Each structure stands twice: as structure tokens, then as C-alpha cells.
Amino acid sequence: MNGKMADRKVLRVLAGEAVWPPPVWLMRQAGRYLPEYRKLRAEAGNFISLCTTPGLATEVTLQPVRRYGFDAAILFSDILILPWAMGQSLRFAEGEGPRLSPIETEADLAALSAERLVPATEPVMETVSRVRAQLPDETTLIGFAGSPFTVACYMIDGRGGDFPRTRAMAYENPSLLTAVIELVTSATITYLSQQIEHGADCVMLFDSWAGMLPPDLFRAYVMHPTARIVETVTNAHPEVRIIGFPRLAGVMALPYAAETGISALALDTAADPALVAQLLEKPMALQGNLDPLLLRSGGEALRHAVERIARGMAGRPHIFNLGHGIVPETPPEHVADLVKWLRALEESPPDLISAP
Numbered sequence: 001m002n003g004k005m006a007d008r009k010v011l012r013v014l015a016g017e018a019v020w021p022p023p024v025w026l027m028r029q030a031g032r033y034l035p036e037y038r039k040l041r042a043e044a045g046n047f048i049s050l051c052t053t054p055g056l057a058t059e060v061t062l063q064p065v066r067r068y069g070f071d072a073a074i075l076f077s078d079i080l081i082l083p084w085a086m087g088q089s090l091r092f093a094e095g096e097g098p099r100l101s102p103i104e105t106e107a108d109l110a111a112l113s114a115e116r117l118v119p120a121t122e123p124v125m126e127t128v129s130r131v132r133a134q135l136p137d138e139t140t141l142i143g144f145a146g147s148p149f150t151v152a153c154y155m156i157d158g159r160g161g162d163f164p165r166t167r168a169m170a171y172e173n174p175s176l177l178t179a180v181i182e183l184v185t186s187a188t189i190t191y192l193s194q195q196i197e198h199g200a201d202c203v204m205l206f207d208s209w210a211g212m213l214p215p216d217l218f219r220a221y222v223m224h225p226t227a228r229i230v231e232t233v234t235n236a237h238p239e240v241r242i243i244g245f246p247r248l249a250g251v252m253a254l255p256y257a258a259e260t261g262i263s264a265l266a267l268d269t270a271a272d273p274a275l276v277a278q279l280l281e282k283p284m285a286l287q288g289n290l291d292p293l294l295l296r297s298g299g300e301a302l303r304h305a306v307e308r309i310a311r312g313m314a315g316r317p318h319i320f321n322l323g324h325g326i327v328p329e330t331p332p333e334h335v336a337d338l339v340k341w342l343r344a345l346e347e348s349p350p351d352l353i354s355a356p
């Protein structure tokens with residue numbers, strides 16, 4: 001075990017060690033539920049400026065780590081910065097979510113340029129370096145990207161929702177969908193490698209919409225590109241672990257875990273972590289999966305769920321997290337309670353409780 005891994009609990013778990021109590025970070029731990037975030041967000045004016053101004057993005061990344069002492073920071077950015085960096089127009093409409101100029105034809109795709117990616121994401125890499133330099137030594141820095149399929153959904157439909165254009169394109173113009181996904185796959189390899197070279201300790205691939213596809217398309221558009229990213233990135237950076245999050249993929253999470261080469265599987269709210277652990281072909285770290293709406297509600301029910309999830313995974317490599325991102329209405333004190341209740345489990349180690 002190298003020195004870095006000995007200090008950073010999230011990296012120890014990603015390497016297969018069971019740590020008690022499990023280390024914790026939360027998806028969307030930086031964001032609108034925090035007053036200090038809302039203040040900087042207002043100063044930045046628009047969301048893209050917040051992501052691409054290193055002074056602001058560094059501060060926003062560090063805010064939740066300072067407030068709660070999380071075991072990991074996640075780079076503050078967005079999965080849609082990647083298509084934006086290749087030249088696709090993007091804006092975040094107030095209260096409506098992202099809007100992109102949709103890719104409808106081969107010509108729309110040809111207008112994007114992979115060469116723009118590295119210069120356009122320089123401020124993001126500067127943020128990664130600054131965050132790593134300012135984080136406590138024991139805190140893991142997680143870099144990330146969207147998975148090609150999920151990013152393609154926004155690129156083709158131009159907005160969130162249930163992505164009718166992308167799903168139709170899979171049947172009506174598969175060569176264009178494949179070309180979009182190929183461009184995003186190679187750009188993602190470059191983008192993640194750069195984050196690692198600037199100081200990210202591990203990376204996560206967010207496939208929020210993976211669960212919409214039937215199995216054959218899931219293999220082609222989710223598993224295949226993910227496997228290519230994992231193989232290429234880990235060839236260049238063999239020490240780096242990759243967390244995959246095929247949200248709502250159900251039973252398809254099993255072949256995804258077995259065949260893509262990822263080191264850890266992030267679970268959505270619907271999965272039973274201990275059951276997934278039993279079903280996995282080869283043991284691997286699991287991350288998740290408290291319901292973000294229970295975090296919003298708080299109280300005793302939250303405390304019980306935190307303990308149930310942690311104890312259900314006791315003795316196995318587990319990173320505590322949510323099953324999806326924090327919702328903006330979450331009271332910040334509930335997050336403090338979650339961390340406090342989880343860390344209090346140190347007093348009742350897994351060998352003193354009945355085996356899961």
C-alpha cells in the first residue's frame with residue numbers, strides 16, 4: 001500500500017478494503033442547499049462562469065468539506081461542460097435546467113471540435129490543481145465526467161426530460177447516435193486523464209439515464225463506451241480507480257460491474273446494497289445509497305436508514321453516499337446529522353454486531 005492510500009479512506013475502500021465506519025461524501029454536496037454556495041452563485045452571475053472561474057469553483061468545491069469534514073471532495077463542475085467545451089451552445093435557464101442547441105444532423109455534429117476541449121477546459125484543470133493543494137491530506141479528490149450516453153442525451157435532446165429524440169435516434173439514425181457517443185467517449189478519455197494529471201485521486205462516471213435503455217442498447221451505448229474509457233484511462237494511469245454510476249439500470253448493473261473494468265459501483269436509491277454485494281461476480285467496492293428525500297426529511301427515520309445501510313454493508317468495502325444528488329430544499333443541519341450519526345458507529349464496530 002502506498003503512502004497516499006494509507007491516508008485517504010475513500011481510496012482504501014476503492015482498493016477493496018472494508019473501513020469502519022464507511023467514509024462518506026454526497027452527490028451534489030456543493031449546491032443550492034448551502035447558503036454559502038448561493039452567495040457565490042449570485043456573484044458569478046451564471047452557472048458556466050461559476051464552473052470556469054478557478055477562484056470561485058475552488059471555493060465552492062471546498063465549502064461542503066469545510067462545513068462537514070467529508071472524506072472526499074468532488075470537483076465542482078458539470079457533465080455538460082464537456083459538450084460546451086467542444087463548441088455546443090449551452091445555457092442554464094433560471095429554474096429550468098440546461099438548454100443546448102440540439103444535435104439533429106451529421107452537420108451539427110461536425111460543427112463540434114475535439115481540439116477545443118483542452119484549451120476550453122484549462123480553467124477546470126486549474127481548479128483541480130488548486131483544490132488538491134488546499135484539501136486536507138486525508139481528503140480524497142474525485143474528478144468526474146458524464147458517461148457518453150447520458151451526455152449524448154442532453155446533446156441530442158437539448159434539455160433534460162425523458163429524451164425522446166435520443167431514444168428515437170437509436171432506432172432511426174443509429175449511425176449518428178454512435179458518432180455522437182464516439183466523439184464524447186474520446187473527449188471523455190482526454191478530459192478525465194487531464195483531471196488525473198492535475199491531481200484528481202480517482203474519477204466517477206455519471207450515467208444518470210443509463211436505465212432508459214433495453215439490454216442490447218445498454219450494452220452498445222452504456223457498457224461498451226464505459227469499457228473503452230476505463231481501459232484507456234487505466235492504461236495510462238494504472239493506479240487510478242473509476243467509480244461507475246449506471247443509474248436505474250437494475251439487473252444490468254451486474255454485467256456492467258463485471259465487464260466494464262470499473263473499480264466501484266455507485267448504487268441508485270432502488271438497489272439493496274447487501275443484495276448487490278452478494279450477486280456481484282467479483283467483489284468490488286459499492287457506493288451509496290440513501291434516499292435524498294429522506295435526507296431532506298431528516299429526523300429519526302434518517303438516523304435509522306443511515307445505520308441500516310452502513311450495517312448492511314459492514315465488513316465489505318463501502319463508501320457511504322446518497323442514491324442520487326442532494327435536493328436544493330435539504331436543510332443543511334440534516335447533512336450534519338447524517339455525518340454525525342454515521343461517524344458515531346465507530347463505537348459499535350462490525351464484529352460486535354450480527355453478520356449481515
Ligand code: 1CP
Nearest residue numbers: 027028029030031074075076077078079097160206208325
Ligand atoms: O443553478 C445552479 O446552481 C445549478 C445547479 C447545478 C449544480 C450545483 C447544476 C446544473 N450542476 C451542478 C453541479 C454538478 N452537476 C456536479 C458538481 C459536484 C457535486 O456533486 O457537488 C456534478 C457531479 C453534476 C453532474 C450532473 N449534471 C449530472 C449527473 C448526476 C445527476 O444529478 O444525475 C447531470 C444529469 C447534470 C446535468 C444538470 N446540470 C445541472 C442540472 C440542474 C442538471 C440536471 C438537468 C435535468 O436533467 O433536468
